[in-house]
Amino acid sequence: MTAEQLAARIGLPAEGSACALRLISPRQAETEYFPLLEQQETEFLQAIARHPRPELAVLAVYLAYAAAQYPRWKARGIPDEVFFATMGDMAIWYREHRHRTGKPGLVEWAWLLESLKGRLVRLGRLQYQPRTLDAPARWQEEVFPAGTRVLEVHIPAEQPLAPQAVADSLQQARAWFGQKEYALFHCHSWLLAPALRGLLPAGANLLRFQDLFTVYDVDMTCRQAEERVFGALLDDPSAYPGNTRLQRSLRDYLQQGGRVGVGIGCRPLNA
Known part of the structure; x- marks a missing residue:
């Protein structure tokens, strides 16, 4: 499961995912942001907020992280429909960001961690x-x-x-x-x-x-x-x-x- 494939499955517009993943690649997200995301959520949110384009940076990291979690959810026996519906919250808050600003990105970064982490x-x-x-x-x-x-x-x-x-x-x-x-x-x-x-x-x-x-x-x-x-x-x-x-x-x-x-x-x- 790639970040691009996940974006398509949850209904995230291609323009949004492409824009974000050009800014931060999945490999960069894994090395630079995943450790903080997994261990220190508050510090992660503070770090992403310091990025010059935080609304796109957080989208890139979340897409990469969700794609990386897919095999773990599968191993726990969670059906695809539940996984993609849960991760689909990103598409909802992407549309809300678009509505508010006219630009691609995400709002409700902290809230979306509940879905990403399976809470x-x-x-x-x-x-x-x-x-x-x-x-x-x-x-x-x-x-x-x-x-x-x-x-x-x-x-x-x-x-x-x-x-x-x-x-x-x-x-x-x-x-x-x-x-x-x-x-x-x-x-x-x-x-x-x-x-x-x-x-x-x-x-x-x-x-x-x-x-x-x-x-x-x-x-x-x-x-x-x-x-x-x-x-x-x-x-x-x-x-x-x-x-x-x-x-x-x-x-x-x-x-x-x-x-x-x-x-x-x-x-x-x-x-």
Whole structure:
């Protein structure tokens, strides 16, 4: 598996991978960056940030590293579809960089290490990250204490959040991770914000996703909803675009002084 082949398999545009790999070859990435990437992630991120073209340099290193990891994932019996779906997070954040800047590159470098290192896996529509609760969580009337092992659910920003695709993904996660070691699916996302119920029509996919969880807390300081819905944060809500029904509803809500925040919710794996 070459870096170029991996880029093609995950849907990364050829212009982006070619540009990056001309800047740093896989051999150079292996000798100069892999040791830090494997042992000292913070130092690696600091080192890559000092490169004259860090957004392309990190893309080159990540492509080379992911390609080098492919035989190890295969040896562990991980199917190709899971490997490439997981590494496909690079293509998502490549497109986001393109959207923000008009140029090839990557954003969310630290976040992408979760996929590269196998600390997160994508199964169908959703991503899953094993961790332990750092504060109690509540499902209906049951409280799960800090330290409970959970699967953190992340929602990649691409295809529609179709209910059947979500259900299929949750079932894949139950089979992949087993239902004894982890007590809960746990999610921290703007998609769980209760305010959405006043902004979306009944039966909307986002609300059906929200219905899967008991939302037991809301962080009103986070503006993730604005960032995801509009693509960027602005100080003046009236300057936000209104190209979709959700954009128009959210823009009006914000202009009236409303806030969305992010919801924090959970559901048992066996529910």
